[in-house]
Amino acid sequence: METNLTLYRIFNSVAGTGNISRSSKELFISQPAVSKAIQALEDNLHMTLFIRSSRGVRLTEEGSLLYEYTKSAFDTLKQGELTLFRMQELGMGHLRIGVSNTLCKYILLPYLKDFVKQYPHIKITMECQSTYKTLELLNQNKIDIGLIGKPDNLKGMDFYEIQQIEDIFVSTQTYLDNLSLQLSKNTRNKVSPKAQNATEILRYSNVMLLDEKNITRLYVEDYFTRNNIKTNQLLEVSSMDLLIDFAKIGLGISCVIKEFIQEELKTGELLELPLDPPLEKRSVGFAHSKEAFLPQAVKHFINFYKERCISQVHILK
Template sequence: MFDNLNYYRVFYTVANTGNISKAADMLFISQPAISKAISKLEDGLHVKLFLRSSKGVTLTDEGQVLYNHIEKAFSNISQGEDEIRHIHELGIGQLKIGVSTSLCKHILLDKLQTFILENPHIKVIIDCHSTVNTLKLLNDGRIDIGLICKTDIPAGFEYQDVSTIHDIFVVNETYLSNLLLREQEEFAQEPTNPWLFAGNLTGIMGNLDEDVPALSPIAPVSAADKSGLATKDILEKSNLMLLEKNNITRTHIDDYLESEGIHPQQILEVNNMDLLIDFAAIGMGVASVVREFATDYLASGQILELPISHPVAERTVGFVYPKSREKSEVLRKFLGMWG
């Protein structure tokens, strides 16, 4: 069939004009070339396609059957060309983005809104998945781009940083006070010291207005220090709320706790960062969250950040996409918004 495409073009033009001379002029080829193409097609199909007369040519019954199908094919091709021109002129296209719910809400959303307002003809599809699953979808060609927390990027992918994030531990002040009362009951007979040290993680008890001794190695004073417990003790004795396992962020936090010698006694796993923030705000325990995602809660005092001498290593968030796939105009335009 594909070998005959040029013959079908000749056939279609001759049928529309009803005249070999006119068809030759339209196709910019000679009349003998037109006649030869028609003969080749008739020989291949073993039928007569045209009846010739002094007035021109008309289709045979078999020729009419073929023409009906060829007309649909050429019409579809013409419509396809028109749609492509329309897409190019108006910037119409489609963009499939893979992203976790938290990254979508706290990083993607604002600029996505701007992108949609500036490009109303582009259809945007959001596919919410973990970083691991987002990379799988990219590899399978089911999405165009992924927004992820940087991890070991597989070979064959490009990564573009767009933001830096910081993992912290937060708690509700009431929960912290109750934790202190519980610990005081358990260790009522033990001597206390106004300066509590726990390796490199330290809390402060007593008068918060008291001056910190010069060159003291303690962590900066914050409202979270009111418990009088070292941060290490708080993380080990509290109900520590973390993202579920097999999550890039959870792996990052587990590595940190292990490196600092912190061994939590009770862990509550949650599959959503925003729920961790909410749970901490209502006093369910201490939560590992991203500071940039909890700014409103921190500013309002609903949660307090626990001071730590050795912060969790900062991470980057960025877009990842296959190197082998040529970036579409839509994708180039989207990435251009992020610098």
């Protein structure tokens, strides 16, 4: 657009009021400045837009046509401003979150439940996939926030830890008893969940882990390698819920997250098999790109989970 937008704004005001004096007051500029701007616009367009008279001004045919467009344009801009103000006032906006199915169910949902109560007008879109895929989407600016297990490399990311999780191996007592009977045919040693080390149990058991694309799987396999732990039969399972359910029916020994099966451990439905050394705890938190523009809805969510974490720390104290 070659013509200065200010000239169109002045033209739109004069066309709407039909009077240079009223437009001058409306725009908070002098009458000569208004007249000069109208003349400049007419010179730029090489046509007459107003017919002047002692009673004011009226639009020419060309001026009337131009006014239809400027009025629509400035009305749209005004509506845009009002929408932005309303979004800010009501906390509206769009929040895109990436998270694995497991972290979504056990960690994210409680956050979202309280967040939605506080910001009911924010639209939330979920992308459920692995941590590595979440990091990829963050780098591509296709999501705003990711709930992830902290990876080794967080280059270009801000990470805020909200809790730690512990990976453990569990099974039922029935499975251990059956395994002990099976092994007793070849050895006099019986398998017990109170064994000093679960290495032997894992060597002869059906060991169930998440699929290879999962960060938890890689973390556990690295532990196996560092501690020279060999497994007999390895079964890949697609979700944490299935790992827990398969362990409950006695299909084998599952690697699960301890914080997600507190009730099963408390009732004895599942037994934790001690490892020496134990798997180190991992950090889980929200991450976002350092370089990405953060819309107001994203800022609301960041402030929300930070304040919630601070409140939880105070409660624990």
